Amino acid sequence: MVPVVDNLGMRAADRHTIEELGLPSLVLMEQAAAAVNAAVEERCESTDLVVVLCGRGNNGGDGLAMARQRHASGGLVEAVLVADPGELSQDAAVQWELAGRFGVPRRVLTEEGLPALEELLTKAAVVVDALYGTGLDRALSGLPAQVVELINTVEGEVVAVDIPSGLSGNSGVLLGPAVEADLTVTFGALKWVHVLSPAALCCGDVVVADIGIPQAAVEKVASGFVLEDQDVADFLPHRAPDAHKGHFGHLLLVAGRRGRAGAAALAAKAGVRGGAGLVTVATAVDAVSPIQAQVPEAMVDPLPTGEDGSVSGEGIEESLGKATAVAVGPGLGLGEGPRRLLSRILELWSGPLVLDADALTLLAGQLEKLKGRTAPTVLTPHPGELARLLGVTSAQVQEDRPAWARKAAELCGGTVVLKGFHTLVAEAEGPLWINPTGSPGLASGGAGDVLTGLIGSFLAQGLPAKQAAALGVFLHGRAAELAGKRFPGAVPASVVARMIPRAEAELRELVW
């Protein structure tokens, strides 16, 4: 897993390395500069002009050191200080002084110098953005903001040092003007800005450079981890050669109504493909035949049905009796019948549970109803559903996805899967997990139903909640990526479901 830190965490790891372990900050800076210089050298010849824009803090110091290194090795470079030389941080002041002594071409930018800078930037093969890093604490304005606007018009490649200037290391929010980089070279660990949208989209490719901060120090302060193939491969349920279907559990999907059999069928397909030994769908009468026609592997239990074509709320006992995990929600409906049925399930069912779609809407504002559950409980909201659960707006959720996902997990005591770009898996305690797989093609009807069936399938097979959720979102995203090779636009959810075994096969190759 790849650790993700916030600004405070990074500062703590820096401080530990410098003050307790005694590695001088200028050594870290030199290593940071070398990593940026190496990335720049990969992108241009030594005869190509590189313009390095430097701010007043240590991010600017990194830039000045990088400019000196390039100049010393014979590369063409010019450093532009977007600050008063008298107000530089201690280490940046050292770098400014060194740049002077090494003869690095350098200038101090003033308002009047903007046209000349614009001219200089047109000649640059690479522009290095070393204006602000983790120390940025408000939106950019004035001269730095104007420089950022200029950087975003250049033809050359833009390499950001640590964080594209204008963005906060802690968040995915666009505070104001921000550099749009082709590459970001960050140090020691990923910051939240590199993984949360929309800010992450300003980072371009992201490289984490080792500058001497011990990995153990970083992991200690990490508030999130990006899942890697090997991590989730290790979660895959073991399939012994002498296994029979009884070993892989029985998933009960409570889903579908008249006109919404498709949602239940998609979840059931994913349940089967995820490896559950048996899958039963308990559904409204009118949905029975379509589900059976589409998913012959699944059993279907018809439930008492109301005039509106959705379940009327009774008769779930027998279906629950054979389940090892239950998933409720896709296509279920929002009327009194589905509401009664959900209450009944929460009352009777004490085993592993997934709640999605309509089940989440029916639970709006009542997350604490789940608090008493001791078995794995996974909620799979998109931002709108999470907002309704918490009584806030989707915009608020999107502004701080990690915090709201965590808040919901605290309120319900379960595992919250907040869907979207880089889906998050949150529990009340412990670091968040960030899913790197997926594609914009998943933004299509039915994709969520597939995910519900998949996570339910892994719960039925006995996985703990956080692992079932992580394996589900990872495989679901990978399946969509595979499907995207043939469906460049929206990927039909049934194709995502079809690709699950192929995605799983890739992961199984990593398991001994």
Ligand SMILES: NC(=O)C1=CN([C@@H]2O[C@H](COP(=O)(O)OP(=O)(O)OC[C@H]3O[C@@H](n4cnc5c(N)ncnc54)[C@H](O)[C@@H]3O)[C@@H](O)[C@H]2O)[C@@H](O)CC1
């Ligand atoms: N601490 C360390 O040991 C290391 C730090 N490194 C670099 O240092 C950076 C952090 O350095 P700093 O903490 O000095 O922070 P920055 O270089 O990001 O800048 C902080 C300065 O900018 C000012 N400022 C903040 N927001 C502003 C705004 N919107 N408009 C105008 N001025 C603003 C602050 O008051 C402060 O003076 C990292 O991103 C990284 O690039 C690296 O050299 C590696 C080692």
Ligand SMILES: [K+]
């Ligand atoms: K920067």
